[in-house]
Amino acid sequence: MPRVTAGRRPAPASTGASAAVEERGGPRVAGQVRLGRRTEHLVKRLEPGEIAVIAHRDLDRVSGEDLVACGVTAVVNTEPYSSGSYPNMGPLLLAQAGVHLVECLGTDLFEVLSDGDAVELRGGEIRRAGRTVAHGTALDPEDVLARNEALRAEIEHALEAFARNTVERMVEERELLSGKLELPRFDTDLRDRPVLIVVRGVDHRRDLRALRPYIRDLKPVLVAVDGGADAVRDEGFEPDMIVGDMDSASDAALRGGAELVVHAYPDGTAPGRAHLTRLGLPHKVVPAPGTSQDLAMLIAAEKGARLIVSVGSQFNLMEFLDKSRRGMSSTFLTRLRIGEILVDAKGVSRLYRPRAGLLPVALIVAAGLLTFLLVVLTTPGLNEVAELLWLKLQVLLGL
Numbered sequence: 598m599p600r601v602t603a604g605r606r607p608a609p610a611s612t613g614a615s616a617a618v619e620e621r622g623g624p625r626v627a628g629q630v631r632l633g634r635r636t637e638h639l640v641k642r643l644e645p646g647e648i649a650v651i652a653h654r655d656l657d658r659v660s661g662e663d664l665v666a667c668g669v670t671a672v673v674n675t676e677p678y679s680s681g682s683y684p685n686m687g688p689l690l691l692a693q694a695g696v697h698l699v700e701c702l703g704t705d706l707f708e709v710l711s712d713g714d715a716v717e718l719r720g721g722e723i724r725r726a727g728r729t730v731a732h733g734t735a736l737d738p739e740d741v742l743a744r745n746e747a748l749r750a751e752i753e754h755a756l757e758a759f760a761r762n763t764v765e766r767m768v769e770e771r772e773l774l775s776g777k778l779e780l781p782r783f784d785t786d787l788r789d790r791p792v793l794i795v796v797r798g799v800d801h802r803r804d805l806r807a808l809r810p811y812i813r814d815l816k817p818v819l820v821a822v823d824g825g826a827d828a829v830r831d832e833g834f835e836p837d838m839i840v841g842d843m844d845s846a847s848d849a850a851l852r853g854g855a856e857l858v859v860h861a862y863p864d865g866t867a868p869g870r871a872h873l874t875r876l877g878l879p880h881k882v883v884p885a886p887g888t889s890q891d892l893a894m895l896i897a898a899e900k901g902a903r904l905i906v907s908v909g910s911q912f913n914l915m916e917f918l919d920k921s922r923r924g925m926s927s928t929f930l931t932r933l934r935i936g937e938i939l940v941d942a943k944g945v946s947r948l949y950r951p952r953a954g955l956l957p958v959a960l961i962v963a964a965g966l967l968t969f970l971l972v973v974l975t976t977p978g979l980n981e982v983a984e985l986l987w988l989k990l991q992v993l994l995g996l
Contacts, residue, residue, distance in 0.1 A: 624735070626671045626697045626718040630710050636660040637797070637824060637845055643667040648716060650706050652676050656687030659798050665690060671697035671718055673733065675706055678741075684748035692738040699723070701733030780899055781881050785838045785856045788901035791817035793908060793942075795825035795836070796890045797845065801909030804942040805832045808908070811945060817906065820897060822890045825909065826850035840896065841889035843869035851878060858882075858896070860889045891931040898935045905935065908942040 632650045633639025637660065643649055645668030653660060654676040664672060664687075678688040678700055691698055699721050706723075709730050710716065717724045721733040793812065795801065805828060811817070812834060821829050823841030827850050830836070836855045839846055843859060851857065851873065857880035861867035865884050873880045885892045890910055897905050932939060 624697050624718075624720065627716070628670050630673075630712070630714050630716050632707055632710060632712055634707065636663070640664060640667055641847075643669060646670055648673065648718070650675070650710060652707070653687075655680050655682070655685045656691075658686035658690060661687030661690035665694045665696065669696055671699065673699045673701055673706065673718070673723065675701055675704065677702065678736065679744065679748070681748065684745050686745070688736065688741050689745045692736065692741040698736040698741070699733040700736060701731055704731045704733075706731060778885055778895055778899065780883060780896060783838070783856060783858070783881070783896070783900065785818060785820075787818050787897055789903050791815050791904040791906065792820055792897040792902040793817040793906045794820045794822065794890065794893050794897065794910070795829050796822045796893075796907070796909035797824035797828055798909030800943075801825065801828055802831075804908045805829070808906070808942055808945065811906075817904075818897075818902070820893050821846070821850075821855070822893050826853075826855065828909070838893075838896075840893040841869065842867075843872050848876060851876060856881075858892075860885060860892050887931060894931050894935055894939065898938065902938065905939045906942055906945050907939060910941075 626648065628646055628648045630648045630650050631639060631643050633642070634652045636651050636653045636656070639649060639651060640660075640663040643664070647667075647669055648671045649664060649667075649669045650673045652675045656674065656678050672691060678698065679685050688698060697718060699718060701721070701723065710725070714725055716730075718735075721735040722729055723731040723733065793808070795805065809832070812819075818838070819829055819834055819836045820838045820840060821836035823839070823843065824845035826836050826839045826846040830850055830853065835853055836850070838856045838858060839851065840858045841860050843851065843857070857873060857878055859867045859869040859873065859880050859882045861870075861882050861884040863884050863886050865882075867882045867884075870880070870882055883892060883896075885895070890907075894905060894907070
């Protein structure tokens with residue numbers, strides 16, 4: 598199995614916000630804690646050198662990448678990093694990036710600690726103001742890797758569960774396959790246009806950067822799924838439509854002028870509606886089974902999109918398992934429903950050849966004309982021919 602690497606950061610200096618040293622009994626890490634039960638929300642508040650306290654069972658790859666990008670020194674999880682049901686990649690990415698991992702089960706650290714508390718981790722021991730407030734288990738990087746490889750060797754159990762759940766979803770959410778989904782009239786015109794759907798997922802930042810020429814040349818409709826709206830804005834673009842329960846997109850993104858579509862449960866319950874109402878933003882509510890990215894893809898397909906390019910979405914079996922087996926079964930069915938008009942961003946970036954802009958073409962033409970004039974002016978024979986042609990032109994034009 599190829600070793601997954603996320604880049605190893607040097608340990609921060611002891612004069613900074615946190616310090617990490619090796620000592621007998623395990624690493625010692627000190628710094629301020631930042632608490633968040635939802636990792637996708639916490640990463641928006643984390644600063645380099647801080648210690649993240651999360652409650653994330655089976656930490657997935659995307660969340661692991663986000664935590665590494667924030668520059669955390671340590672992560673304390675009040676849920677199992679891996680329940681053993683499938684080889685989730687989040688803990689492995691953190692361990693290989695040099696982040697100290699502590700699993701603290703059975704203690705509600707969200708009641709014990711507060712945002713900004715200065716704490717010290719001594720292996721799995723958590724200390725504040727010189728007193729031990731909780732005991733956890735420090736995860737050794739080599740053990741994390743060995744456990745991940747062992748789960749990969751026994752992946753058939755995870756595949757069986759995924760297949761069973763997919764069949765159940767085919768019965769429960771048959772609207773995804775039959776197309777019996779009632780959609781309102783949208784202001785955004787998607788018919789016969791390419792659509793780019795951006796999900797905060799695997800490699801979404803890198804894929805967006807690679808697709809900049811595609812976006813510039815073809816000007817696709819930009820549909821963001823929740824937090825994907827901020828990813829689109831970070832690359833200098835503005836989403837045309839935002840789909841989701843609106844709990845991950847920033848208020849600035851929601852106020853950016855995009856058409857807002859709240860994903861409601863099939864029974865009509867829409868948690869995201871209250872937030873948009875408080876902001877005073879107009880929106881539409883669409884009840885639908887599945888995930889918000891499923892709804893975004895179905896909207897594009899049902900409204901006549903010529904091509905759907907997916908950024909950050911799951912496109913292989915390991916990514917489906919790593920995200921969440923139950924949630925991803927509906928996404929798998931959505932892909933069956935949409936068919937050949939759905940392509941992955943990586944495929945588009947490899948096959949698409951950017952068009953030459955007007956400025957490069959104009960510069961080439963100008964350079965060619967200048968070269969031709971210089972050759973004519975510096976060559977006696979061509980100079981005389983040019984003078985003769987100019988005289989004939991003047992006669993023809995009556996000059």
